Amino acid sequence: MRAAFSEALVRLAKADLNVLLLTGDHGYALFDDFRKECPAQYLNAGIAEQNMVGMAAGLARAGFRPFVYGLSAFIPVRVVEQIKLDVAHDKLPVVLVGDGAGFVYSHLGTSHQSTEDIACTRAIPNLSVYSPADRFELTACMDMAYQSRAPVYLRMGKSDRGDVHAAVPRVRAGSLLEAKPGKTGDIAFIATGSLVRTAIDIAAESYSDAAVWSAPFIKPMDSEQVTAICAQSRIVVVLEEHSVLGGLGSVITEIASEFAPVRILRVGVRDRFSHYCGTYEYLLKEHGLDRPAIEQQIRGFLTAN
Template sequence: MRAAFSDTLVRLAREDANVLLLTGDHGYALFDAFRKECPDQYINAGIAEQNMVGMAAGLARAGFRPFVYGLSAFIPVRVVEQIKLDVAHDQLPVVFIGDGAGFVYSHLGTSHQSTEDIACTRAIPDLAVYSPADRHEVAACMELAYRSGRSVYLRMGKSDRGDVHAAPGALSGTDLGQIGRLLPVVSAKAEHHRISFVATGSMVRTAMEIAREEYPEAPVWSVPFIKPVDADQVAAVCAHSDVVVTLEEHSVHGGLGSLVAEIASERAPARVLRIGVADRFSAHCGTYDYLLKEHGLERGLVAEQIRRYLATTTK
């Protein structure tokens, strides 16, 4: 995913000299190609993220197209006020990249774990929120963020769980009309389903594996666009499912699960099982896989949550 991000950013910068990359003293190896190909379009703003967002806002007003990169614990969480007032309020074309979302920076503790970034950004008016699941979605979301000309937060999990789409054609970076769409990664023939999976980011792969092993008739949808989202499509998924299971490496409060439940409550009442991070911090440090287990997001633990829920809610 990070390679697709870097490759797409380099290509955009080659094609448009107004594309700038701002980073808060992060991502050196990741940006080797960018600094080599576009050295005059690279700005290291240092460990001063609030100031960096203000710089990006000023550059956008001057006609530049800034991409602002940082760890998601800092971009956007540390700079929510600046994103809100300096950028989104005036609808400036700045793209914020939050890398390492979720528990990827596991050994660095709670300060570097970001499980609230979608909730923080989803509530900001005029700020789009993207959450790609694989390299194909990353490349397309980067392109769409640039072409849309709007304020965008793009959440990128550093843990690469592999492709969820067989080919890049699942989402085109040239068709702005695709923004907001859910993407099928496992299709089902039946019109009505006992269970449907709606997932985003790193958890799309988990949803696919659980569906393949335990619910072969269930569709699986990837949600690369948290905001805007196609509410009609989400409502249709809910209307044709007994249970909708949402999966995200993010808090259950304010993220994808909340979004689906909100739409369901207004448009197509359905049972929504929200699988994500409970309302607590990590108790311990450890590997990424360890933290997934601690928070109940390891595949086997997720599957058990679903089995228990279905046993008590459906016949």
């Protein structure tokens, strides 16, 4: 996914000299191609993320198209105020890219684990929130973010759980993408980011008739499409490598409660920090987001409902 991000960024920058990359002293190897192809469009703002977002806002006012890159624990979590007041308030065309969302930076502890970034950003007016599941969705999201000419937060995982699509999908803002076709009437899966691949694998093995929908857009969200899925399903399972408070599960539940009440299982990070450091796979297990734990949650929910 990160390679697709680099390729899309280079392509956009070569086509539009107003595209700038701002980084907070991160991603050196990731941006080797960008610095080689577009050296005059690369700015290292140093470890000063608040200032970097302010710089991006000023550059956007001057006609540039800034892409602001950092770890998702810092972009957006450290700079929520600057995003709100400097960028979103005036609808400036700044794309904020948060890399390593969720538990990817597992060994670095709570300071570098980001499971609240969607909740922080989706409440900010004028700010769209994208969460691609694979390299193909990432490419589509990068193009849409550039074309939108409005503030966007793009949440990028680093775990690369495998491709969800065979090619870059055709998307429209807010749409869910069918990652696994299925019948309606019983269980449907809606997932985002790293857990889309997990949802596909679980459904394919244990719930062969179930459809799996990928949500590359958290905000805006196509409420009519979500309503249709919920109205046709007995159970909806929502999966995300993010807190169950304020993330995709909250979005789906809010829409369903108003337009198509249905039983919804929200699979995500519960209201707590990690107890220990460890590998990425270890932290997924600690938080009940590894495949066996998710399957157990689904079985228990289905039995109770």
